[in-house]
Amino acid sequence: MPAFQESCAEQIQAQTIIVIHPGSLYLRIGRASDLNPHTLLHVVARRRLPSGALHHDTFLPQQVPKTKELVQGMEDSRLQVSHTLQSCLQSDGRRRYATPPQQIAAFNRRSSPEVISSSGGEWIKPDGDVVVGDEVLYLNAGQDFNIHFPYQRGDLYVHSGPGGSITAVLANLETIWTWAIRHRLEIPLRDLRHYKAVLIVPDIYNRQYLKELTTLLLCKIGFGGCFLLQDHVAATFGAGLGYACVVDVGDQKTSVSCVEDGISHRNTRVRMEYGGGDITQTFYWLLQKCAFPYKTCNPDNKLDAMLLKSLKESFCHVNLDICGSQEKTFVVRQPKTPTSKFTLQVGDECIVAPLSLFQPELFGVTGPKLVHIQQRASGDPEDPHDENYLRETSRRGMKESLEPLAGGLAVGDLDGLTPGLDCSGGVVPGEEDIVVDAIDSTAPSGGREGDAKEFVLGPEQALGLDQAVLQSIDRCPTEDLKRKMYGCILVVGGGMKFIGIGTWLQNRISLQIPYMYRAEQLDIITMPKEMDPQMTAWKGAAIMSCLESAQELWIYPVEWEKVGVKILRERAPFMW
Numbered sequence: 287m288p289a290f291q292e293s294c295a296e297q298i299q300a301q302t303i304i305v306i307h308p309g310s311l312y313l314r315i316g317r318a319s320d321l322n323p324h325t326l327l328h329v330v331a332r333r334r335l336p337s338g339a340l341h342h343d344t345f346l347p348q349q350v351p352k353t354k355e356l357v358q359g360m361e362d363s364r365l366q367v368s369h370t371l372q373s374c375l376q377s378d379g380r381r382r383y384a385t386p387p388q389q390i391a392a393f394n395r396r397s398s399p400e401v402i403s404s405s406g407g408e409w410i411k412p413d414g415d416v417v418v419g420d421e422v423l424y425l426n427a428g429q430d431f432n433i434h435f436p437y438q439r440g441d442l443y444v445h446s447g448p449g450g451s452i453t454a455v456l457a458n459l460e461t462i463w464t465w466a467i468r469h470r471l472e473i474p475l476r477d478l479r480h481y482k483a484v485l486i487v488p489d490i491y492n493r494q495y496l497k498e499l500t501t502l503l504l505c506k507i508g509f510g511g512c513f514l515l516q517d518h519v520a521a522t523f524g525a526g527l528g529y530a531c532v533v534d535v536g537d538q539k540t541s542v543s544c545v546e547d548g549i550s551h552r553n554t555r556v557r558m559e560y561g562g563g564d565i566t567q568t569f570y571w572l573l574q575k576c577a578f579p580y581k582t583c584n585p586d587n588k589l590d591a592m593l594l595k596s597l598k599e600s601f602c603h604v605n606l607d608i609c610g611s612q613e614k615t616f617v618v619r620q621p622k623t624p625t626s627k628f629t630l631q632v633g634d635e636c637i638v639a640p641l642s643l644f645q646p647e648l649f650g651v652t653g654p655k656l657v658h659i660q661q662r663a664s665g666d667p668e669d670p671h672d673e674n675y676l677r678e679t680s681r682r683g684m685k686e687s688l689e690p691l692a693g694g695l696a697v698g699d700l701d702g703l704t705p706g707l708d709c710s711g712g713v714v715p716g717e718e719d720i721v722v723d724a725i726d727s728t729a730p731s732g733g734r735e736g737d738a739k740e741f742v743l744g745p746e747q748a749l750g751l752d753q754a755v756l757q758s759i760d761r762c763p764t765e766d767l768k769r770k771m772y773g774c775i776l777v778v779g780g781g782m783k784f785i786g787i788g789t790w791l792q793n794r795i796s797l798q799i800p801y802m803y804r805a806e807q808l809d810i811i812t813m814p815k816e817m818d819p820q821m822t823a824w825k826g827a828a829i830m831s832c833l834e835s836a837q838e839l840w841i842y843p844v845e846w847e848k849v850g851v852k853i854l855r856e857r858a859p860f861m862w
């Protein structure tokens with residue numbers, strides 16, 4: 287085909303591919319041909335049945351009760367970070383200085399708001415029973431609507447409350463995504479069979495959820511085809527990198543993994559339950575300590591939550607040249623109440639809050655933070671020949687040939703094993719590690735599969751960002767790969783969009799990098815290709831979906847209905 291015809295065909299194809307990147311706070315959705323995706327709050331409000339239970343998901347991670355121990359722990363961490371900052375130098379070599387919080391608090395206590403308008407507008411009065419996206423912010427809390435975010439902490443938000451079953455969560459996703467397709471992309475739903483979807487999924491994924499999501503795309507929403515792509519792999523594509531240690535700081539999760547040639551090394555994956563939303567809550571805690579003048583602020587109120595989020599985005603930074611107190615103003619505008627302007631002073635609170643990523647004890651205000659790694663498949667009756675079957679049958683099949691050898695010697699010989707070997711015979715203790723290693727050379731050695739044992743956690747069982755990066759890279763299968771990863775750390779997602787934080791990460795890593803890798807150039811990429819890092823993964827998925835080599839990844843509805851989940855083993859661009 288002549289080149290222009292080829293690019294024309296590609297362009298047409300890109301217009302019929304819809305790339306969906308769902309997050310805990312935002313949904314990004316658009317045609318693969320779009321320059322940027324549409325971004326909307328990933329939330330739906332549904333009218334409550336007359337006798338229905340009330341459920342309002344909050345727009346910020348919820349605070350936990352502040353016990354004495356919790357406050358003491360956070361206070362200790364805050365002082366630790368403040369001391370570190372005091373010992374830092376400015377770029378001209380002068381020592382940093384800080385204004386004491388008491389002095390800032392004295393100013394803030396005296397500051398009174400100025401009323402600039404008698405009303406901040408009206409609440410919306412929805413005609414229907416469903417409100418989607420940003421409009422949910424303007425629903426009066428007293429109206430009979432429940433509010434649901436279908437994702438939380440980076441994955442589907444399945445819980446025991448109203449609207450928390452997997453069926454309800456999928457129904458909420460269907461409502462939000464189809465609303466965005468109709469109203470933002472302006473595509474009638476009946477045309478969707480002519481469109482294909484690429485869904486960006488978490489790097490650490492739950493197989494059951496992926497199966498349900500594929501059914502949602504192909505059988506419920508009615509796309510003509512789809513494939514799933516891991517967010518970190520998409521990010522490397524978006525950044526135009528062949529390999530990288532990807533750090534994704536979102537609103538409610540931070541995940542790290544090492545990706546090489548489109549494959550995320552399973553053993554390097556880790557996800558922590560903190561992100562930009564937790565930074566906002568920590569910032570609010572710090573502001574309250576210096577007499578935050580907006581006294582009726584309530585982070586459980588959605589407009590206050592969004593206000594605090596925007597204060598964090600505009601005030602916080604990691605610029606060590608900014609010392610002492612700074613005067614700032616902000617406006618509180620809410621329907622049916624006078625609009626007021628507040629003036630306040632802020633100091634190192636603006637630096638301490640983002641640095642919580644390196645001192646996660648400061649996130650105590652939103653509760654304990656779990657650490658997740660990729661779980662081994664728990665098995666699905668629809669897919670009997672899974673990795674567990676392979677492992678089980680391989681172990682038993684190899685028993686005879688292994689027995690004469692000393693434990694561990696036969697590892698390399700197991701590569702060619704296929705399912706279907708003799709299933710008889712018992713399991714000899716000690717064989718398991720050998721065979722598991724042979725089937726997945728990146729599986730953790732020792733320790734129980736599926737727990738986070740091998741990631742060494744800090745005080746309060748938390749894992750700071752620098753530690754997560756160092757430990758993720760350390761779990762790469764070869765020395766050469768580790769070396770490459772130290773040379774290329776890619777930061778994506780919105781949670782770390784603070785000036786100067788890339789340099790801070792670079793310094794933290796270079797201080798702790800193992801001796802033999804010190805010579806490497808440590809490169810931290812925070813603005814890949816001058817692009818907004820919140821868009822990188824979406825962009826990468828859009829680029830990838832149009833590549834010639836991606837054409838074999840599409841799964842079509844008839845195949846899904848006929849073959850089911852087994853097809854993911856063959857087609858998914860990651861180890862199913």
Ligand SMILES: Nc1ncnc2c1ncn2[C@@H]1O[C@H](COP(=O)(O)OP(=O)(O)OP(=O)(O)O)[C@@H](O)[C@H]1O
Binds near residue numbers: 309
């Ligand atoms: N300029 C900015 N400065 C600081 N933080 C920012 C900035 N812009 C966005 N953020 C933060 O980025 C976060 C949203 O990031 P992102 O869109 O990657 O999250 P998500 O995909 O919705 O969530 P997750 O990845 O946790 O599921 C919010 O906490 C937001 O406050």
